[in-house]
Amino acid sequence: MVFAWVYPLVFGIALLYLPLFLLSCFSKIKYVPGTIPACVYNFGVAMVTIRSIFIGVVEIYGRTNKNMVTAYTVLSILFLVAGALLIIGSMIYPLIKKDKVQKEA
Amino acid sequence: MKKIAILVPLAFVAVGACFTTYSFLDTFIIVKHARSVDIDNNSSFSFTRASYPTKTSNSNSSKSSSKSFSFNSIPSEPGEYYEDKTEEEINALFTTDVVFREKEHYSDPDIYIDITTHRDEEDTTTYYVADIRLKSLENLKTALAKDTFGENINERTSDICKRKKGILAIDGDTYGSQEGGYVVRNGKVLRTTKNLNRGRKYRKSDDLVIYGDGTFEIFDEATTDLQTIVDKGAWQVFSFGPGLVINGAIAVREDEEVGTAMQDNRNQRCAIGIIAPLHYVFVVSDGRSNESFGLSLFNIANIMKDLHCMNAYNLDGGGSATMYMDDGTGNANGRGHLVNKPTQDLYGQSGTVGQREVSDIVYIGK
Numbered sequence: 001m002v003f004a005w006v007y008p009l010v011f012g013i014a015l016l017y018l019p020l021f022l023l024s025c026f027s028k029i030k031y032v033p034g035t036i037p038a039c040v041y042n043f044g045v046a047m048v049t050i051r052s053i054f055i056g057v058v059e060i061y062g063r064t065n066k067n068m069v070t071a072y073t074v075l076s077i078l079f080l081v082a083g084a085l086l087i088i089g090s091m092i093y094p095l096i097k098k099d100k101v102q103k104e105a
Numbered sequence: 106m107k108k109i110a111i112l113v114p115l116a117f118v119a120v121g122a123c124f125t126t127y128s129f130l131d132t133f134i135i136v137k138h139a140r141s142v143d144i145d146n147n148s149s150f151s152f153t154r155a156s157y158p159t160k161t162s163n164s165n166s167s168k169s170s171s172k173s174f175s176f177n178s179i180p181s182e183p184g185e186y187y188e189d190k191t192e193e194e195i196n197a198l199f200t201t202d203v204v205f206r207e208k209e210h211y212s213d214p215d216i217y218i219d220i221t222t223h224r225d226e227e228d229t230t231t232y233y234v235a236d237i238r239l240k241s242l243e244n245l246k247t248a249l250a251k252d253t254f255g256e257n258i259n260e261r262t263s264d265i266c267k268r269k270k271g272i273l274a275i276d277g278d279t280y281g282s283q284e285g286g287y288v289v290r291n292g293k294v295l296r297t298t299k300n301l302n303r304g305r306k307y308r309k310s311d312d313l314v315i316y317g318d319g320t321f322e323i324f325d326e327a328t329t330d331l332q333t334i335v336d337k338g339a340w341q342v343f344s345f346g347p348g349l350v351i352n353g354a355i356a357v358r359e360d361e362e363v364g365t366a367m368q369d370n371r372n373q374r375c376a377i378g379i380i381a382p383l384h385y386v387f388v389v390s391d392g393r394s395n396e397s398f399g400l401s402l403f404n405i406a407n408i409m410k411d412l413h414c415m416n417a418y419n420l421d422g423g424g425s426a427t428m429y430m431d432d433g434t435g436n437a438n439g440r441g442h443l444v445n446k447p448t449q450d451l452y453g454q455s456g457t458v459g460q461r462e463v464s465d466i467v468y469i470g471k
Contacts, residue, residue, distance in 0.1 A: 035110045043117045050125055058132055062421065063282045064300070068128040075124075 001056020004049050011045045011080065016087070033087050041083025048076040139255030142295065144247070145269075150292035151338060152242050153318045186381035187413035198238055205432050208444055211272050215240040216469055218273050220430065220444060225390075225408070229398040232374070232390035232405075233428055233444050234412065235273055237469060239383045242319045247277060247290045247341055249465050254288075254295050256281050259462035262427040263441060266468050270435035274468035275375050275387045275428050278345035279421040281464025286344030287312055287331045290465070294335060300344060301327050311346035313418035314339045319382030321416040323348035323356075341467075343418065349376055349406035350417035359403045371399035373426035373447065377467060378414030386412050387467070389428040389445045397446070424449040424461040433470060 020031055033041070051072035058065055200212040211218040217238040224231055239245060248269045250260035258281055266274035280288045285300035301310045310326040317338035324334065326344060334342060348356045362370040373392035379385055388408060392399025400408075402419060409417035424447065431441035446458045 035113050039113050039117045043121060046121055050121070054125070054128060057129075061133070061282070062279065062423070062425075063132055064284050065128070065132040066284060068131055071124075072128070 001053055001059075004052040004056070007049045007052060008045055011048065012042070016041065016084075031091050034090055037083060037086035037090050039083075040079055040086055044076055044079030044081075044083050047072055047079060051076055134257060136258055137256040139253050139258060141252060142249065142254045142293065143252075144249065144291040144293050144295075147243070147292045150340065151317055152340075153338070186379075186384075186415055188381055188384075195238065199240065203432075205440065207440060207442060208430060211430070211432075215471070216244055216272060218430075218469060220273075220428075225400060225404060230371075230390055230392060230400050230404075231397045231445075232388060232400065232408065234408075235275075235387040235428065235444075237273070237385045237387065239319075239385075239469070242315075242317065242340060242383065244469055244471065245315065245341075245385065245467070246271075246470055247465055247467050249290065250281070250463065256284070259464055261460045261462050262466050263429045263431075263443065263460060265466045266429050266431055266470075267435050267437070267439075267441055269468060269470055270433055271431060271466075271468035271470035272433040273387065273428070273430050274466045275377070275389055276421055276425045276463045277465035277467050278343040279425055279464050280344065283344070287326060287334075287342045288344065289314075289331075289335065289339050289342035292317075292340055294331065297331050299326050303346065310344075311348040311418070313341075313343045313346070313348070313377070313416075315341040319379075321379040321418070323351050323416055323418060343420065345418075345420050347402070347419055348416070349402065349419050350378065350409045350414050353410070353415055355403070355406045355410055357402045357406045359401070361402050370401040372423050373397075373445075374400050374402075374405040374422040375420040375426040375428075376405050376409055376417055377420060378409045378412065378417030380413050380415065386414060386417075387428060388412070389426050390422075391446045391448075392422075392426075394446065394448055420467070421463065425463050427460050427463070 016033075020033075023031065051069065054072060055069060058069075198212065198217040199214055201214060204210065204212045209220055217236075219236045221234050221236070222231060223234060237245075246269075248265050248271070250258050250265060262274050262276050265271075278286070280286055280296065283300050283303075285298040286296065287299070288294075288296035299310070303309055311323055312326045312329075314322050314324065314334050314337075316322065317340050323346075331342070347361065350356060360370070371392060374388070374390045376388045377385065378388070386409070388405065390400045390405065391397035405419065406417065426445065427447045428444040429441065430444050432439050443458070443460070447460050449459055449461060
């Protein structure tokens with residue numbers, strides 16, 4: 001729980017928005033994630049953060065709940081991976097399409 | 106498109122909120138595996154009386170010894186018990202009629218309880234020692250919240266004690282907060298699944314068994330099959346821990362803590378110990394208040410050792426630590442009262458005394 005603040009920092013800023021920002025600064029690629037890819041990825045970040053807080057609260061009260069912790073872990077990984085793939089896909093797809101159009105032209 | 110930009114995030118937030126709410130409800134509120142159990146009927150359980158040395162009238166010194174203890178092993182042989190009274194002196198402690206003095210003393214033909222209040226060596230914390238002698242182990246019992254076994258079933262220690270017409274009660278191992286851990290109550294096996302990770306660095310899975318001959322043993326749940334313990338005549342089995350004193354030697358390190366402790370390592374504590382078969386101590390300390398800072402596991406272990414406990418075991422402390430005394434009649438308007446000052450505060454802010462609801466208690470009763 002003590003490190004709950006680390007997850008949005010790492011998964012949100014360090015792994016996603018900072019690279020996109022740097023990409024737009026140093027290349028011609030300017031990309032803003034669409035609503036759905038961003039929601040899916042942000043949901044994963046939220047789940048991993050809430051997982052950390054949940055484990056902390058449960059431990060404070062001397063309880064255990066392995067099933068819920070497992071559910072949080074699975075959801076976090078699923079949505080983080082799905083969100084990342086959607087974002088990368090939505091970045092690459094226009095480039096591929098543009099390339100194809102140029103070749104056809 | 107504008108609608109998607111609003112509705113999709115809202116949908117995700119709603120799903121996340123629902124899931125989070127459910128997870129907390131599942132952990133703290135939703136009752137699981139509940140079944141009504143009758144653990145008061147123990148006519149089939151066999152009680153035997155262990156023989157142990159008593160001070161003879163000609164002897165000037167008490168018999169006591171402690172065995173050396175290796176941190177990573179469970180000793181298999183009991184040491185000698187401590188006794189500084191002759192058999193006549195012990196029998197004289199029991200009284201023909203009920204004698205009851207609030208927060209201090211209870212005695213009748215079968216039960217002797219004497220409660221004293223102390224301050225620890227550093228004068229930071231108040232703790233209460235209940236010295237208990239019994240004629241029969243049948244009077245050392247446990248009870249479940251609402252007489253129902255399951256998770257998230259809780260009741261105040263005082264309410265359970267009053268319902269059972271108990272005389273002295275402390276909270277138990279709060280089995281209902283854990284998904285595993287051996288549970289045997291009044292000779293009945295209630296749970297056989299293990300709980301090996303209790304959030305501690307050392308002595309992760311110590312359990313306490315009280316046998317039908319009145320002796321205690323602290324064993325490692327990880328390496329011990331419950332059936333072995335039951336076959337040896339287990340009357341009660343608790344799964345909280347760690348063991349504080351094992352065969353007369355302190356079994357915790359100075360930096361050791363229960364994995365679920367809220368702050369540093371100074372908290373309210375609840376412990377049970379055996380001085381000799383049918384001679385026990387319940388020790389409960391205050392904590393997290395301006396008057397009482399709290400004790401570490403090492404502190405409480407030293408207290409139990411100083412009380413001459415051969416074996417002592419840590420039960421659920423923190424806000425659960427409760428010692429309640431009553432007159433055994435179960436009357437709602439009777440003389441029941443809290444001995445210690447349980448508080449749910451984290452940092453001693455309000456000093457409000459209030460019991461936490463627990464899943465089980467250990468009590469002395471008829």
